[in-house]
Amino acid sequence: MDILLQQIINGLVQGSIYALVALGYTMVYGIMGLINFAHGEVVMIGTLVSITVAGSLIEAGMPVSLAGMAGLSASVLACMALGWGLERIAYRPLRNAPRLTPLITAIGMSIVLQNLAMMIWGRNYLTFPSFLPKIDFELAGANFTAIQVIIVVVSATTMGGLLLLVYRTKLGMAMRATAQNPAVASLMGVNINRVIAAAFVIGSALGALAGVMVGSYYEIAHYQMGFMLGLKAFTAAVLGGIGNLAGAMLGGVLLGIIEALGAGYIGDLTGGFLGSNYQDIFAFVVLIVVLMFKPSGLFGEKTGDRA
Amino acid sequence: MLEVTGLHVAYGGIQAVRSITFHVGAGETVALIGANGAGKSSTLKAIARVVDAAGGDIHFCAEKISRIAAHEVIRKGIALVPEGRGVFARLSVLENLRMGAYICDAAAEVAQDMETVFAYFPRLKERARQLAGTLSGGEQQMLAIGRALMSRPKMLLLDEPSMGLAPIMVQKIFEVVRAVAADGMTILLIEQNARLALQCSQRAYVMESGEIVLNGESAKLLDDPKVRAAYLGE
Ligand SMILES: Nc1ncnc2c1ncn2[C@@H]1O[C@H](COP(=O)(O)OP(=O)(O)OP(=O)(O)O)[C@@H](O)[C@H]1O
Numbered sequence: 118m119d120i121l122l123q124q125i126i127n128g129l130v131q132g133s134i135y136a137l138v139a140l141g142y143t144m145v146y147g148i149m150g151l152i153n154f155a156h157g158e159v160v161m162i163g164t165l166v167s168i169t170v171a172g173s174l175i176e177a178g179m180p181v182s183l184a185g186m187a188g189l190s191a192s193v194l195a196c197m198a199l200g201w202g203l204e205r206i207a208y209r210p211l212r213n214a215p216r217l218t219p220l221i222t223a224i225g226m227s228i229v230l231q232n233l234a235m236m237i238w239g240r241n242y243l244t245f246p247s248f249l250p251k252i253d254f255e256l257a258g259a260n261f262t263a264i265q266v267i268i269v270v271v272s273a274t275t276m277g278g279l280l281l282l283v284y285r286t287k288l289g290m291a292m293r294a295t296a297q298n299p300a301v302a303s304l305m306g307v308n309i310n311r312v313i314a315a316a317f318v319i320g321s322a323l324g325a326l327a328g329v330m331v332g333s334y335y336e337i338a339h340y341q342m343g344f345m346l347g348l349k350a351f352t353a354a355v356l357g358g359i360g361n362l363a364g365a366m367l368g369g370v371l372l373g374i375i376e377a378l379g380a381g382y383i384g385d386l387t388g389g390f391l392g393s394n395y396q397d398i399f400a401f402v403v404l405i406v407v408l409m410f411k412p413s414g415l416f417g418e419k420t421g422d423r424a
Numbered sequence: 425m426l427e428v429t430g431l432h433v434a435y436g437g438i439q440a441v442r443s444i445t446f447h448v449g450a451g452e453t454v455a456l457i458g459a460n461g462a463g464k465s466s467t468l469k470a471i472a473r474v475v476d477a478a479g480g481d482i483h484f485c486a487e488k489i490s491r492i493a494a495h496e497v498i499r500k501g502i503a504l505v506p507e508g509r510g511v512f513a514r515l516s517v518l519e520n521l522r523m524g525a526y527i528c529d530a531a532a533e534v535a536q537d538m539e540t541v542f543a544y545f546p547r548l549k550e551r552a553r554q555l556a557g558t559l560s561g562g563e564q565q566m567l568a569i570g571r572a573l574m575s576r577p578k579m580l581l582l583d584e585p586s587m588g589l590a591p592i593m594v595q596k597i598f599e600v601v602r603a604v605a606a607d608g609m610t611i612l613l614i615e616q617n618a619r620l621a622l623q624c625s626q627r628a629y630v631m632e633s634g635e636i637v638l639n640g641e642s643a644k645l646l647d648d649p650k651v652r653a654a655y656l657g658e
Pocket residue numbers: 435438439440458459460461462463464465466467507616
């Protein structure tokens with residue numbers, strides 16, 4: 118019983134991070150039909166920037182919590198600039214190209230960013246400065262930490278904020294209109310380029326936040342960490358119905374929980390043949406099952422009605 | 425008010441519009457009629473900067489607009505109601521109207537304009553919270569016209585407002601078009617339904633394979649034997 122609760126808590130934490138990253142995929146896809154495979158690398162760079170900034174500030178004697186906030190802010194700003202630059206330099210020139218071209222470019226950008234990060238930060242694992250107090254809580258036999266609570270609360274608040282932005286502001290309305298019919302949106306006076314740039318910038322900011330949280334959760338980071346994280350977040354977006362915001366949120370949390378439960382019980386399920394280090398397979402089983410039986414995802418519109 | 429000179433529009437090798445020249449004066453309703461594929465929509469799209477003109481000039485209120493960005497056209501005072509309506513299916517009727525007022529920042533003005541639109545189209549008020557995609561074709565056309573009015577345009581470009589609508593709905597839409605015109609709006613109207621277009625315009629141009637082949641007062645064109653034979657089915 119307590120292992121069930123424990124794994125659900127762990128899954129919720131990991132799932133909140135997937136959800137934040139999945140939003141970056143889904144916003145860009147929703148507005149321009151592009152799967153930005155470089156998004157995982159944006160998250161990775163966000164994590165590494167925060168390590169560098171927070172680490173050197175701590176070394177310079179700044180209080181840990183302040184340095185952490187500075188690291189987070191630097192990471193968010195760096196990722197927003199990176200997302201903006203990616204769209205401007207790599208994707209905008211391909212706006213009218215066949216769909217495959219920007220997709221391949223996205224894969225190319227992901228390789229470029231990974232190598233760039235390797236050149237800057239090296240090949241070794243970097244340890245994340247722990248800027249949060251280590252407090253443990255117990256609930257019905259399950260343990261959880263302050264950082265886990267913070268991750269879930271911050272993610273939920275941020276996602277609530279995003280929904281307000283998209284459904285209650287003029288920019289959000291312009292984004293939804295552009296996603297449905299860019300030509301008509303521009304007739305209404307919407308600068309399509311700005312709206313698309315905004316989707317990239319906002320998605321990247323969410324990714325940076327997720328990157329900093331995942332870094333402080335596992336206290337470790339690496340130039341290749343964006344690959345798996347990105348792939349799983351993409352899976353979460355597909356599970357929820359790519360292009361749909363609420364879908365990405367729900368898909369992320371569900372995937373986190375499925376994975377955690379899978380990891381918790383995989384030993385029992387396979388009679389000890391596979392251990393919890395095989396937990397990654399669950400994400401991809403989910404991806405394959407969704408693609409086979411419900412490619413439009415939980416909340417997705419019917420394919421073809423992407424607009 | 426609108427001066428189009430020597431306008432060319434081409435799609436790859438296809439010459440859709442071949443050097444046409446026409447004008448629309450302030451307060452006028454001018455019709456542009458012609459068969460399928462004559463190049464009517466392409467002409468409107470070039471004016472609204474949805475497609476690039478391959479040649480020629482477009483001036484609006486003495487200002488050259490043939491090179492401005494598409495999203496700037498509405499700020500100059502030109503609102504296009506596109507062929508096929510182009511409502512945002514997954515936005516509500518209210519949101520569609522607010523999108524029409526995207527360039528207006530004063531909430532009070534937007535609210536006031538919304539009432540004006542609802543006065544023209546009471547049906548839209550009843551459907552205000554409904555998703556635009558669930559409206560009937562006629563209601564969507566009302567919404568598309570109402571949305572265009574929300575930007576307080578100086579000139580309306582209407583691309584086949586009667587397309588695919590039952591006669592009774594066509595009548596309703598054109599009543600409003602006439603009312604809007606009577607309130608002083610300048611209108612360039614494209615129609616398949618030549619009789620209707622000629623009946624509610626002062627002047628008209630007839631297009632055939634990318635060129636203007638006839639023009640004149642609508643009342644005279646209605647009596648012209650060539651027009652009657654080719655476009656009025658007599
Ligand atoms: N995007 C496009 N690509 C290639 N050719 C096009 C495109 N749009 C229009 N055309 C061609 O240009 C010509 C004029 O088209 P246009 O839509 O302007 O005609 P129209 O007068 O509006 O016709 P209709 O009454 O059927 O709407 C047609 O031959 C059409 O096939």
